[in-house]
Amino acid sequence: MLRHAVLMILAASPLRAQGTVSDAFGILPAAALSPERAAWAGLRSGDAPQTVAPAPADTVLLFIGPKSLVAGAEDGHAVALAVDRHGNLVADGQAAEFVLGPARLAGATTRNGVADVLFRPAPQAGVLEGGATVGGRQSTRVLFSVTADLHSVSPDIVPAGPMRVETMATLSTGPLHDQFGNSVEDGVALPLIIRHDDGAYSLATAAAMDGRAEFDLLVRGMDTGGQGRAFVGDNGSAEAMIALDAPALTAPTPARVWPLADVEAVGLRIGPVATSAGHLLNDGAPVSARVTAAAGQVADASGWLRDGYFEAVLPLPPEAGPFVIDLVTALGAERALAALSERPTRLREAE
Amino acid sequence: MRVAGLALVFVASLVCTLWLAAVAFGAAQERQTTYRYFAQALDASVERGHSVDWRSPDAALARPFTDGDAALLGRALDEAWQVLALAQETGDGSILADRFSGVALERAALSVADATAHGGRMAVLSQKAQPVFFHKDGSLFQAETETVVARYLGAETGLSAFELTRETGIATLLNESSGWRLYSYERRASIALPDGAAPWTGAMRGFNYYPAGSPWRAFWREFDPAVTEADFAAVRALGGDSVRVFLTREDFLADAPDAALARLEQLLALAQQQGLRVVPTLFDLKPHYRLGGWAEDARYLQRVLPVLAASGAVAFVDIKNEPDLDFAAHGTAKVTAWLNTMAGLIRDAAPGLPLTVGWSDAAQAGRLAKTLDVISYHEYAPIAGTGQRLATVRALAGGKPVVVSEIGQSSFDLGFGYPGSEARQAASLAQRLDALAGAEGVLVWTLHDFPVVDATVIGASPWRQRLQAAFGVLRADGTEKPAVAALRERWPDLSERVGD
Numbered sequence: 001m002l003r004h005a006v007l008m009i010l011a012a013s014p015l016r017a018q019g020t021v022s023d024a025f026g027i028l029p030a031a032a033l034s035p036e037r038a039a040w041a042g043l044r045s046g047d048a049p050q051t052v053a054p055a056p057a058d059t060v061l062l063f064i065g066p067k068s069l070v071a072g073a074e075d076g077h078a079v080a081l082a083v084d085r086h087g088n089l090v091a092d093g094q095a096a097e098f099v100l101g102p103a104r105l106a107g108a109t110t111r112n113g114v115a116d117v118l119f120r121p122a123p124q125a126g127v128l129e130g131g132a133t134v135g136g137r138q139s140t141r142v143l144f145s146v147t148a149d150l151h152s153v154s155p156d157i158v159p160a161g162p163m164r165v166e167t168m169a170t171l172s173t174g175p176l177h178d179q180f181g182n183s184v185e186d187g188v189a190l191p192l193i194i195r196h197d198d199g200a201y202s203l204a205t206a207a208a209m210d211g212r213a214e215f216d217l218l219v220r221g222m223d224t225g226g227q228g229r230a231f232v233g234d235n236g237s238a239e240a241m242i243a244l245d246a247p248a249l250t251a252p253t254p255a256r257v258w259p260l261a262d263v264e265a266v267g268l269r270i271g272p273v274a275t276s277a278g279h280l281l282n283d284g285a286p287v288s289a290r291v292t293a294a295a296g297q298v299a300d301a302s303g304w305l306r307d308g309y310f311e312a313v314l315p316l317p318p319e320a321g322p323f324v325i326d327l328v329t330a331l332g333a334e335r336a337l338a339a340l341s342e343r344p345t346r347l348r349e350a351e
Numbered sequence: 352m353r354v355a356g357l358a359l360v361f362v363a364s365l366v367c368t369l370w371l372a373a374v375a376f377g378a379a380q381e382r383q384t385t386y387r388y389f390a391q392a393l394d395a396s397v398e399r400g401h402s403v404d405w406r407s408p409d410a411a412l413a414r415p416f417t418d419g420d421a422a423l424l425g426r427a428l429d430e431a432w433q434v435l436a437l438a439q440e441t442g443d444g445s446i447l448a449d450r451f452s453g454v455a456l457e458r459a460a461l462s463v464a465d466a467t468a469h470g471g472r473m474a475v476l477s478q479k480a481q482p483v484f485f486h487k488d489g490s491l492f493q494a495e496t497e498t499v500v501a502r503y504l505g506a507e508t509g510l511s512a513f514e515l516t517r518e519t520g521i522a523t524l525l526n527e528s529s530g531w532r533l534y535s536y537e538r539r540a541s542i543a544l545p546d547g548a549a550p551w552t553g554a555m556r557g558f559n560y561y562p563a564g565s566p567w568r569a570f571w572r573e574f575d576p577a578v579t580e581a582d583f584a585a586v587r588a589l590g591g592d593s594v595r596v597f598l599t600r601e602d603f604l605a606d607a608p609d610a611a612l613a614r615l616e617q618l619l620a621l622a623q624q625q626g627l628r629v630v631p632t633l634f635d636l637k638p639h640y641r642l643g644g645w646a647e648d649a650r651y652l653q654r655v656l657p658v659l660a661a662s663g664a665v666a667f668v669d670i671k672n673e674p675d676l677d678f679a680a681h682g683t684a685k686v687t688a689w690l691n692t693m694a695g696l697i698r699d700a701a702p703g704l705p706l707t708v709g710w711s712d713a714a715q716a717g718r719l720a721k722t723l724d725v726i727s728y729h730e731y732a733p734i735a736g737t738g739q740r741l742a743t744v745r746a747l748a749g750g751k752p753v754v755v756s757e758i759g760q761s762s763f764d765l766g767f768g769y770p771g772s773e774a775r776q777a778a779s780l781a782q783r784l785d786a787l788a789g790a791e792g793v794l795v796w797t798l799h800d801f802p803v804v805d806a807t808v809i810g811a812s813p814w815r816q817r818l819q820a821a822f823g824v825l826r827a828d829g830t831e832k833p834a835v836a837a838l839r840e841r842w843p844d845l846s847e848r849v850g851d
Contacts, residue, residue, distance in 0.1 A: 020504055020512040024520060024538035025462035026439065027471040027502035027512060037461060042520065042537040051539075065488025077413050077487030081523070087454035089521065089537060112493055112521045113535070114484055118413065 021046035041088035054091050055084035057135035064100070064130050064144045071149045071180050072123035076100070079116040080108075080132035080139060089113025094135045100144075101128035110134060121146050125182035152179035153232040155190065155213075162243035163219045166277060171215045173230050173237070176208055183211035184232065190215075194242055196226035219244070247275040248331055255325045255336045257291075258343040259318035266316050268301060269344065270327060271309030280308030281329060288328045293320035305329075401425030402646060406481040413487040424492060425480075427524060427531035429646075432475035435459050436642035439466035439473060452525060452532040470505040472688070474645040476696065480522070492524045492531070499544070499699075501645065501692040505684025513688055515695040516541045547698035551667045551705035551724050551752060555628060555792035556842050557593030558586055559757060563827055567805035568636070571602040574614040576621060582798060583625040585825065589835060590842030593628045593666060595756055595794050597635040604651050612658055619662040628666040630756065630794070631659055632709060633693070635672055636808065640681040640689050648689075652696050660701040667705035667725050669756065670694060674708060675715040687718070694722050709756050713740035717747035729757035730787065734779065737786035745789070754792035758783045762800075762832060763821035770818070777833035780824075784841050795838070799823040 019030045022045045023037070030046055038044075041054040061081040069076050078098045082090040089112055096108040096115030101122065108115040115134060123146070130142040156174045163169035171192060176184040187207050192215045194202040202222060206213040213230065225244035229236045256269045270289060273281040287310040288302035297320050301312035316323070322339040403425035408416060431450040438444050444463040451459045466472060476499040484493040497519050504512035518541035525534045562582060565573040586594060596618065602611045615631075622629045633655065634648065659665050670693050677686050694706055705724035710716050716728040726748040730737060745753050760783075762776040780795065787793050800823035804816040824834040 022502050022514055022541075024536050025435070025458050026466055026473040027504055027514065028465045028469045029504070032465060032469050034461070034465075037458075037465070040458060040537075042539060043518070043541050045514070045516075045541055063486055063488075063490050065486060065490055067488070075487070079486050079491055081491065083454060083535070087457065087535070089523070089535060112483065113523070114491075114493060116413070116484075116486075118487070 018047060036086075039086040039088070041084075041086070052088075054088035055086065057082040057090045057094060057137040058085035059083050060132055060134045060137050060139035062130060062132045062139035062142045064142050068145050068147045069121055070151075071121075071125055071146050071178065071182055073149055073151070075118045075120050076144065077116060077118055078105075078130060078132065079114060080110075080134050081114055082110060082134040082137065083113060090135060096132060096134045099129075099131045101130070123149070123180040123182070125180075125185070146182075148182035148184050149178040149180065150184065150188065150233050151235070153177065153184055153235055155230045155232050155235065155237040157192075157228055157230055157237050157240035159240065160242075162225070162245040163217070163222075164245040164277075165219050165222070165247050166279075167219055169217050169219050171204075171217070171228065171242070173213045175211050176213065176232065177211065184208045186210070188232070190230050190232055192228055192230045194226050194228040196222060197224040200224075202226075246331075247277040249281075249329065249334065250274040250276060251334055252336050253327060253334060255327070255338045256341055256344060257314075257321065257323050257325075257338045258341055260313065264315070264317050266314050266318050266321075266323075266340070267343065268312045268314050268325070269309060270311075270325070271305070273305055273308050273310070273329060275331060281305055281331065283307065285330050290326040291316065292324045292326075293317070294322055295320040401429045402477065402650060403428055404477075404479040406479060408482045412482060412485040414485040414489055416482045416485055420485075420489075420492075424494070424524060424531055427533065428478055428480065428494075428496070428522060431455075431533040432478075433643040433646070435462070436472070436474050436645075438463045439471070440642055442467040449529075450532055451534075452527060453534040455523075455533045455535050458536075470511075470684070471502065472505065472642055472685070473500060473502045474642040474692070475500050476646050476649040476692070483521075490526045492526070494522050494524075496520050496522050496536075499649070499696070501688065501695075503684065503688035503691075505682065505688070509683045510687045510691075511684075513691050515544045515692055517544060518542070544695045544699050546695075546722070547702050549667075549698075549703055549705040549724050553666070553752070553791065555593040555630075555666060555754065555794070557591035557595070557627070557794050558589075558798040558824075559794055559796045560586070560594040560596050560798055561801070563799035563801060563823075563825075563829075564803075566799075566801045566803075567597075567808045568599065568601075569805065570597065571599060571611050571614055574618070576614075576617050579618055580621050580625075583621055583627055586627060586798060587625055589824070589838055591838075592626070593630060593792070593794065594622065594798075595630040595632060595669070597632045597672065598655055599635045600637045600648075600651060603655055604647060608654055612654060615655065615658050616662075619658070619664045623662065623664040627664065629662075629664045630666055630669055630707075630754075631655075632669040632672050634670070637671070640677065640685050642685075645689065645692060648693060649696055652693065652700060656697060656701045656704070660704055665704065667707055668697065669707050669709045669727065670697070672709045673711035673729065675711050675718070690719060691722065694719070707754070707756075713744050716744040716753075720747055720749060720751070723751070725752050725754055725791075727754040727756040727792075730755050730783065731757070731759070734782050734786065737783060738789075741787055741790055752791035754794070755787050755790050756792070756794045757796045758787070758793060759796035759822045761818045761821045762834075763818050765817075771821070773832045773834070777837050780834045781837040781841070784837065795824060797822050797824075799825050800827045802827045 021030045021033055023040055024042055041052045043051050063079045065077055080096050090110055092111050094110040097106040098117050100119050105117050108117050125146050125148050127143055127145045130144055132139045153176055158172045158174055160171055186209050190206050190213045192204045204215040204217050206215045225242050227239040228242045229239055253273055258267050260267055283306050285305045287305055291299050291314055293316050297316050299314040299316050303310055318340055325336045325338055327334050405421045434446055434450045438447055444460045447456055447459045479497040480494040482494050499517050502514045503510055518538055520536055520538040523535040524531045561570055562578045674686050707723050707725035707727040710728040713728050716726055760776045760779040761771050762773040764772045801820045804820045809816055809819050824832050
């Protein structure tokens with residue numbers, strides 16, 4: 001039994017059986033080799049080893065990259081991958097020709113199914129068509145583009161009038177084009193940086209459209225004008241003066257002082273605090289007032305505007321008037337003189 | 352009537368829509384389940400990076416080939432062949448599209464269909480690659496590759512064809528939306544790895560060796576050179592001249608194998624100092640034979656073979672312990688193909704190392720006899736017939752030396768000499784050794800009893816663990832069992848042996 005089993009084992013031992021073939025993707029009985037698999041190029045091992053050669057080119061794949069080439073500065077790479085009708089890489093040495101925009105380039109040959117050329121397109125921006133022919137077989141059309149050379153773009157800011165506070169202002173650049181005359185593509189972002197005279201900075205960003213850029217700014221939170229520069233990449237424009245049309249208080253700001261009953265104190269009301277832009281100074285705007293009585297007593301008060309008014313109680317004797325009021329707001333300082341008057345019957349009534 | 356009809360149509364449409372939605376949802380869930388386990392289907396080695404050996408290009412490329420490119424493209428190449436092996440094993444080609452595209456995808460799919468129909472399998476064991484083309488914008492890449500590949504055809508009776516080749520080809524990859532994929536691969540040349548032979552002559556007697564306190568998985572992790580040195584001295588004192596040790600797959604494939612390799616070097620040096628020869632048994636506790644893992648096995652050999660080949664203590668290499676026991680679970684053809692593959696790789700990398708396989712019994716010993724240099728098997732069958740089995744194996748060996756690399760008997764005595772005893776162990780060993788006097792070598796399982804048995808190897812059964820704990824000829828406290836006398840009687844003093 002043992003001997004019989006052992007003999008069976010020996011008879012079944014490997015290594016190379018008749019009637020098998022192997023290729024790049026495995027091994028199978030020769031009788032099972034399909035016509036499709038038999039056409040795979042490359043070495044097929046077996047009882048009759050053979051190297052299967054590829055057929056003529058049937059399909060050409062064209063790869064052009066980078067997809068966007070900077071005008072006058074960048075080479076493109078056109079690569080044709082050619083296979084026969086079975087999917088085999090075509091034989092080495094096949095002639096290849098490339099059409100890249102208006103240029104026609106010949107002389108390349110295939111190696112491992114690939115033919116390629118490096119090319120420098122003409123510096124005119126636009127979308128170009130490319131194609132390749134290998135062994136008489138054409139590829140499908142491929143698109144690639146040439147873009148403006150942003151490194152050579154010198155922006156400038158078109159002079160504009162003063163920007164009015166609390167309004168939308170628009171600043172524009174002049175025509176944006178590179179050294180070859182190509183306009184900057186729509187969508188290219190340009191930052192505008194304003195360096196204010198008080199040391200603060202403002203930043204606005206615009207996207208190029210039709211070869212220009214327009215910056216929209218809400219003029220708020222700026223105390224002074226300054227100098228502005230627009231940038232394309234790291235190319236900045238010359239400094240352009242940017243003026244600010246700042247508002248002022250409508251002077252004189254009304255002020256009223258009245259005696260309080262039963263206490264040695266007076267009431268103070270300042271307002272309405274209005275600006276030359278025609279609106280009240282906003283709620284929460286800080287206000288401070290120093291009130292000096294004719295007799296020399298001084299009292300300070302500070303707070304915030306509400307509905308354009310500021311009110312306070314001052315520890316000053318009513319008979320010490322009239323009173324000099326030194327008022328300080330976000331829009332500046334002013335001085336008013338107020339004699340004792342009657343208590344306002346309605347708080348918030350207009351003077 | 353009309354209203355009722357319209358209502359019926361509405362309800363039917365609603366039901367139909369819900370049913371279609373449920374079907375689509377179910378299909379989506381199934382796809383999610385399939386792809387969630389995709390990473391588990393591939394051998395874990397893929398997660399550690401890639402194993403492609405990149406060579407510098409001969410000429411400048413249109414785009415520089417960076418280390419990052421090498422990592423991404425290496426991984427793409429590794430995974431492509433792993434996925435193909437997995438698909439051929441399982442017959443499921445749905446995973447091919449993750450790593451193949453275009454021409455290569457079609458060919459891989461056809462190869463999977465053919466493999467499913469006819470039993471062919473292919474495993475790429477190692478890759479070297481040299482870039483020959485790289486598109487300026489990084490979208491197309493070509494490399495000349497040199498691979499070592501195993502292919503086999505399996506049949507119900509076993510292996511019907513086997514090839515182990517070194518081959519060159521052209522790999523074309525495209526950088527697509529999901530990363531690099533193999534678009535085309537064409538084989539250009541192929542040459543079979545030479546068979547080779549490394550004859551071994553001599554005689555050996557000794558022990559299968561684990562220290563008493565660290566058997567099986569604990570051996571390399573808790574290796575103590577002082578303990579091993581003492582144990583090797585004990586082997587000599589018992590008249591032995593050889594030890595068989597086990598190089599676990601996981602310890603020598605760990606991310607940082609230097610510790611295990613250094614310990615292996617220490618062990619071999621200690622053996623050489625004591626005048627002992629070593630039979631290293633590779634791939635111990637190998638968990639599976641998945642084709643996707645064969646490249647990892649090749650990497651294991653790349654690590655251990657230089658150490659073994661450089662040592663003067665190695666007598667011959669045992670490729671695998673009892674691989675015939677894996678036939679039922681993994682298939683005779685696959686296991687046999689794997690053994691042929693590992694033998695071929697060892698021949699290629701370390702042609703001076705003689706090879707054997709430690710079959711579990713004499714009936715298997717004739718397998719791969721033409722490939723191996725030493726025929727070895729384990730003898731635990733009834734003592735009656737031991738001599739006859741040896742004679743049969745010697746006839747099959749065709750003049751090659753025969754080593755019985757495991758004999759033994761447990762001395763575990765539950766009571767009244769059941770199921771065994773130290774006396775019966777001694778008697779059994781004596782009879783076995785006498786019956787195997789004609790063998791070129793005999794190795795006893797084992798030198799020591801084990802106070803703690805590795806349950807992950809032996810199993811949880813307390814009975815089985817007690818049996819396995821008591822095969823030693825030395826008790827756990829180091830004292831000698833009666834079996835030692837039987838050994839000394841049959842293993843003459845080594846000083847009397849000249850020329851070993």
